[in-house]
Amino acid sequence: MKEYPLTDEHIAFYRENGYVKLEGIFTSEELENLRKALNEVTGRTLTKAIDRTGLSSEYDRVFHQKVNLWLEHEGIKQFVFSKKLAKIALRLSGSKAVRLWHDHALIKMPKDSRETAWHQDFPYWPMNESGALSCWIPLDDVDENSGCLCFIPKSHKVGKLEPISLTDPQDIFKLAPEGTLEETTPVVMRLKAGDCSFHNGLTFHYAFPNRSEKLRVAFAIIYMPDGTTYNGKNHVCTDGLGLKVGEPITGDLFPILATEED
Ligand SMILES: O=C(O)CCC(=O)C(=O)O
Numbered sequence: 001m002k003e004y005p006l007t008d009e010h011i012a013f014y015r016e017n018g019y020v021k022l023e024g025i026f027t028s029e030e031l032e033n034l035r036k037a038l039n040e041v042t043g044r045t046l047t048k049a050i051d052r053t054g055l056s057s058e059y060d061r062v063f064h065q066k067v068n069l070w071l072e073h074e075g076i077k078q079f080v081f082s083k084k085l086a087k088i089a090l091r092l093s094g095s096k097a098v099r100l101w102h103d104h105a106l107i108k109m110p111k112d113s114r115e116t117a118w119h120q121d122f123p124y125w126p127m128n129e130s131g132a133l134s135c136w137i138p139l140d141d142v143d144e145n146s147g148c149l150c151f152i153p154k155s156h157k158v159g160k161l162e163p164i165s166l167t168d169p170q171d172i173f174k175l176a177p178e179g180t181l182e183e184t185t186p187v188v189m190r191l192k193a194g195d196c197s198f199h200n201g202l203t204f205h206y207a208f209p210n211r212s213e214k215l216r217v218a219f220a221i222i223y224m225p226d227g228t229t230y231n232g233k234n235h236v237c238t239d240g241l242g243l244k245v246g247e248p249i250t251g252d253l254f255p256i257l258a259t260e261e262d
Contacts, residue, residue, distance in 0.1 A: 001084040018156030018203035037075035058167040086258035095225035108210035117169030122201035126233035132224035147216035156202035
């Protein structure tokens with residue numbers, strides 16, 4: 001993949017607001033390859049990836065979530081390992097190296113779909129230090145009708161709150177300590193196929209229900225600064241790995257995807 005012209009303005013915007021939109025980052029060929037790979041993999045029984053579909057009917061209405069598809073399909077692995085995206089994550093986060101935390105497909109079904117409630121990602125992750133960030137990639141144009149994301153600018157500055165239940169959500173705006181939220185008006189992140197957004201794990205975000213006739217397929221890659229340490233919280237990606245509390249999250253499942261030297 002050809003390098004994306006990430007500017008200092010993109011980086012400054014991300015650091016100030018906790019999210020950034022990157023237009024025209026993928027060629028139609030890159031997107032079609034991803035679509036083909038996702039079609040292949042989501043239609044079969046997963047052996048190494050974690051399929052969180054069917055755990056609860058309410059969760060399924062939020063999205064069908066399939067985690068770590070890079071383990072399941074060579075084409076997805078190539079996409080996840082692309083330097084183009086990982087170097088952007090490296091520069092936005094300001095770290096010396098970034099590791100993969102996990103990828104996931106997030107598929108909102110048409111019709112009987114509900115919103116992805118306002119939440120922060122970081123409280124779900126078993127990490128001590130914040131800094132991890134997600135790249136969110138829709139396969140088709142997305143807007144309010146089909147389940148695009150929304151962000152609250154600067155909300156990452158509020159810090160870590162309690163995790164929000166996506167099926168029985170608390171009101172995150174009431175959880176933020178008084179005076180910490182600078183803005184409360186959401187920015188609707190409409191994207192064209194070929195665009196993506198990056199958001200900080202602490203940024204408040206939401207996705208509309210999918211009211212369109214088509215699946216809303218998004219693929220997200222989550223990067224963490226190398227050196228991020230394990231806090232012992234249960235998580236499907238770390239349970240059973242024998243990680244030690246306080247030690248860096250490392251190992252084959254969390255490969256380094258970019259360094260300053262790249
Ligand atoms: O795709 C969605 O519905 C929500 C995505 C999300 O919350 C995320 O990628 O962090």
